Amino acid sequence: MARAQETFGKKEREKKRLKKREEKAKKKEQRKASGDQDSMFVYVDENGHLVDTPPDPxxxxxxxxxxIVLGIPKKEESDEVIDPVRKGRVEFFNDSKGYGFIKDTETQEKFFVHVQGCLEEIKENNMVQFELERGMKGMNAVRVKKV
Structure with a gap:
């Protein structure tokens, strides 16, 4: 049967661990001997700050x-109806790969468009109408047609 190998590093780590444990025990004894238990308490005052004096009753x-209300309040329905059809300009469109980007004229946001989401053939700089649909990587323009 082989004997467990005790290397220099293992011995040093064990010594440090024991020394730390002894120091912790000494500090604990000093706290008990001094009897200063009040300094260990921290109170919260009426402004939410930590103080060492008890709060005023x-x-x-x-x-x-x-x-107290827990959770998120219900969303109120607004009277205005948002038009799902948006207008924009085709910033980039690659016919060979079948995708491109449309820039919304109102919000200046760019949306991905795929050839499958187009109702008509589009080219760069065409003004188009489109609707948005959530895709795997963000919002996609669908039902795209020229204006």
Whole structure:
């Protein structure tokens, strides 16, 4: 049976670990001997700051737990109807690969367009109408036709 090898590095790590444990025990004994337990407490004042003095009971505010709302408030429906059809200009279109980008005239955002999402054949600098649909990497222009 082979004996466990104890290298110099292992011995040094063990010594450090034991020394650290002893120092921790000494500090614990010093705290117990001094009897200064009040310095270990930290309080939160009425402004939310950490202080070493206990809070003033006269400034205590009672909070009704029932009035606290958990979660996200319901989204209110707006009266205005957003037109799903957008207008834009074809910034780039590669016929051989079948994709390109359309820049929205209102928001100046660029959207990816694939040849499968086109109702008509488009070329660069054409003004087009399109709708948006969520794709794998962001919003895609679909149902694209010339204006």
């Amino acid at each position: 006269s400034k205590k505010v009672k909070v009704d737990a029932e009035s």
